[in-house]
Amino acid sequence: MFIIDCPWCGARDQSEFSTHGEAHIVRPEDPETVDDTEWGQYVFYRNNVKGWYRERWMHAFGCRRWFNVLRNTASDAIATTYVPGAPRPSLPEDT
């Protein structure tokens, strides 16, 4: 279990949140022009990193707003949370 610091509401229990996978995946601007390979990459392929990972969460049982989390998938440690559109925080030094 982890405590997630919702950038809109503050620190809350994980059970209040829903999780929505890797962040910063951009939908191709014009889907009609991309080929199957590129579309497949967009829909199905994920970095699935063991280490620091940027992902999207939503405060489902709270303010219901979306934000991004920088979390280490090897330890579940959360470095920071940030609102959509904010500059991407750099990766913490691994200790």
Add this chain to the structure above:
Amino acid sequence: MSAKPNRVGKKPPQKYSIFSLAHQAMQKHTGWQAAWRSPEPQAEYDVIIVGGGGHGLATAYYLAKETNVGRIAVLEKGWLAGGNTARNTTIIRSNYLCDESAKLYGHAHQLWEGLSQDINYNVMFSPRGVLMLSHNVHDQQVAARHFHALHLNGIESHLLGPEEIQEKVPLLNMHGRYPVLGGLYQPRAGNAHHNALAWGYARAADQMGVDIIENCGVTGFMIKNGVVKGVKTVKGVIRASKVGVVAAGHSSVLAEMAGFKMPLESMPLQAFVSEPVKPCFNTVVMSNSVHVYMSQSDKGELVIGAGSDNYVSYTQRGSFDLTDCTISPLIELYPFVSRLRMLRQWAGIVDITKDRSPIITKTPIENLYFNCGWGTGGFKATPGSGHVFAHSIAAGEMHKIAVPFGMDRFTTGALINEAAAVMH
């Protein structure tokens, strides 16, 4: 391919039987050989399998037994079968919806039935039946659809009514928060012993000359002009003509070493065992709606499975949130469990595809093969997975059962959608 390694000058491998047991009993069990050797890696192999879990060991076994591949090694980062092979709930069934899945899991199921004899190791396969419960009208419709699809694929299953279910599972609470309206029952299904499966395959593969090398994590691949030439490991570089990766939750990590991505996400899947009690639960009962699966082990422990957490994590723990979501419906369905202590809780890291079907595939790197994406249901498929993967690697062409499971389906869109079928 070079000739098979011979074992001239070595003792013939022991065969396990009632006679060898009696023979050893007379000499106070001092004459048992180690079940497999612990060799140092050679400089070069014809095929290297990365990952010494059930699927990797099965692949090595069928490569040695049924193909003309000579020198085979299995490289395992930790100890043999210490990952998901030791972390699952050992359920074996083949009642999948899609035609492609029916062939793959059906193939595995058939191999399970003769496996103990084949590898001369008692895997304790127990076809005690698997029952999947329906709690509402929608569940019943899904079960009926499943039943008809299975019937068309020649897989025996039965739709049971509440009376038959109550008779089969007297300890099930039929009228609680999740009323039991019916169920889909596969009599040939059941469970087996997870360690016996791994140890049995390891021993049988070892006897045919496969080198099983533990504590030998792979740190990279040697790739020249798009062709794999070997692997870099913590024990040095090992050359190989072909490499098969069977690394479950860590498949993406290995794919990244080779320079490509996989359509996978790795998530924790929890399980629990209770303190042992007398035999009281002789069927495997699953409830897909509330995500609780339960069976009783031969030791008497109740083995309980859950749904997976849905965030990427490699921690092998799982969230307390999901523990709670498992225990609550568990107690609703089986009130007697509330009096039992849980001895252990753990999670395995399962590599999940969007269509919830596995990936058995060639990769962008020539002679590098991946077998992954088994998600929450890999244990049951171990023999079939290893068998088709071994033949695919040996032939250089995917086995006909494995063809639909290539990673190209995530480009073509020809998904094998078990996610919509079971949704777990």
